[in-house]
Amino acid sequence: MEESSTETLDRIDVRILRALQAEGRLTNADLAARVNVSAATCHRRTQRLFEEGYITGVRAEIAPAAVGLGALVMVGVVLDRSTPESFAAFEEAVHKLKEVLDCNLVAGDFDYLLKIRVRDMADFNKLHGQKLIALPGVRQTRTFFVMKEVKENARLPF
Amino acid sequence: MEESSTETLDRIDVRILRALQAEGRLTNADLAARVNVSAATCHRRTQRLFEEGYITGVRAEIAPAAVGLGALVMVGVVLDRSTPESFAAFEEAVHKLKEVLDCNLVAGDFDYLLKIRVRDMADFNKLHGQKLIALPGVRQTRTFFVMKEVKENARLPF
DNA sequence: CAAGAAATGGAAGAATCTTCCACTGAAACT
DNA sequence: AGTTTCAGTGGAAGATTCTTCCATTTCTTG
Numbered sequence: 313m314e315e316s317s318t319e320t321l322d323r324i325d326v327r328i329l330r331a332l333q334a335e336g337r338l339t340n341a342d343l344a345a346r347v348n349v350s351a352a353t354c355h356r357r358t359q360r361l362f363e364e365g366y367i368t369g370v371r372a373e374i375a376p377a378a379v380g381l382g383a384l385v386m387v388g389v390v391l392d393r394s395t396p397e398s399f400a401a402f403e404e405a406v407h408k409l410k411e412v413l414d415c416n417l418v419a420g421d422f423d424y425l426l427k428i429r430v431r432d433m434a435d436f437n438k439l440h441g442q443k444l445i446a447l448p449g450v451r452q453t454r455t456f457f458v459m460k461e462v463k464e465n466a467r468l469p470f
Numbered sequence: 471m472e473e474s475s476t477e478t479l480d481r482i483d484v485r486i487l488r489a490l491q492a493e494g495r496l497t498n499a500d501l502a503a504r505v506n507v508s509a510a511t512c513h514r515r516t517q518r519l520f521e522e523g524y525i526t527g528v529r530a531e532i533a534p535a536a537v538g539l540g541a542l543v544m545v546g547v548v549l550d551r552s553t554p555e556s557f558a559a560f561e562e563a564v565h566k567l568k569e570v571l572d573c574n575l576v577a578g579d580f581d582y583l584l585k586i587r588v589r590d591m592a593d594f595n596k597l598h599g600q601k602l603i604a605l606p607g608v609r610q611t612r613t614f615f616v617m618k619e620v621k622e623n624a625r626l627p628f
Numbered sequence: 629c630a631a632g633a634a635a636t637g638g639a640a641g642a643a644t645c646t647t648c649c650a651c652t653g654a655a656a657c658t
Numbered sequence: 659a660g661t662t663t664c665a666g667t668g669g670a671a672g673a674t675t676c677t678t679c680c681a682t683t684t685c686t687t688g
Binding site: 321326329332333334335336337365366367368369370371372373374375376378379380381384386403406407410411412413414415416417418419420421422424425429454455456457458459460461462463464465466467468469470 | 479484487490491492493494495523524525526527528529530531532533534536537538539542544561564565568569570571572573574575576577578579580582583587612613614615616617618619620621622623624625626627628
């Protein structure tokens with residue numbers, strides 16, 4: 313009574329997930345060898361993991377600085393009112409802001425916590441002044457400039 | 471005087487990066503077609519992007535809930551002292567905590583902001599009581615439970 | 629304008645994918 | 659127990675893709 317939602321994943325599925333989380337471009341043949349299954353079985357298993365949504369996608373990670381996105385900023389946001397409509401409007405607007413990489417509704421001193429990538433501080437100031445504080449229902453924001461990325465997007469611990 | 475660090479990436483490189491960021495398992499043949507280049511050229515370009523560090527890796531994204539990690543928590547941390555040694559010790563310890571997915575040194579009310587994934591609140595309480603407040607130099611923590619993931623790990627806007 | 633350097637696309641053998649099929653082993657039922 | 663069903667497995671093989679070589683084109687530089 314503790315495997316909660318891992319029930320339909322056996323040992324082999326978990327190995328496949330771990331391997332692909334670390335190396336998404338692994339060849340099916342290589343993956344099969346690591347997981348100790350025939351290529352055919354591995355192919356079927358992997359396909360199922362994709363189709364049933366255990367793997368939501370495979371993405372290349374781009375070095376942010378290489379594409380002119382050297383600055384990372386976290387922003388706490390407090391809304392004016394706490395009505396369902398306020399939240400919905402805010403979230404919809406946030407979805408359209410491509411600089412916002414993460415957005416989470418939280419319990420605590422803020423309503424939302426945002427993770428934002430821009431070129432530099434000047435760029436952030438512009439974004440803040442022209443877009444962030446203009447988002448629907450925003451009462452107040454608190455900015456946390458990231459001075460050092462200690463750990464970034466680590467692998468899931470399963 | 472504004473392309474900063476994108477100088478060595480031409481239009482084609484950028485298209486490759488965009489395509490692979492969205493679909494990391496794209497076949498070289500498909501990628502070549504999308505980018506409008508021969509397979510050979512596409513292969514060479516892509517290889518260079520990996521070798522020179524523009525692409526830092528390709529990873530499958532696993533649905534957290536599917537592997538028993540349904541709870542997301544953000545934690546602000548304040549350290550006792552602000553000496554280089556304190557920071558180094560804290561960062562080293564954080565690297566060993568697999569539940570910590572992100573860790574950033576920030577300017578503002580906190581010293582660090584952590585992003586943590588666990589099974590549920592009970593699990594977090596255990597982690598908090600046994601590991602987080604025991605990290606070297608921690609004076610205070612502030613917890614933000616995530617009630618809704620509005621946007622998660624969006625693609626880089628370049 | 630010529631010479632060298634850098635990048636390109638075609639071609640082809642090697643490797644991989646993807647599907648089909650016969651087989652195994654574990655339920656489920658009589 | 660006997661046997662029927664069925665989900666899951668690995669081998670095999672045609673289709674596809676990778677990866678490298680090389681001749682050609684394009685861009686630089688003097």
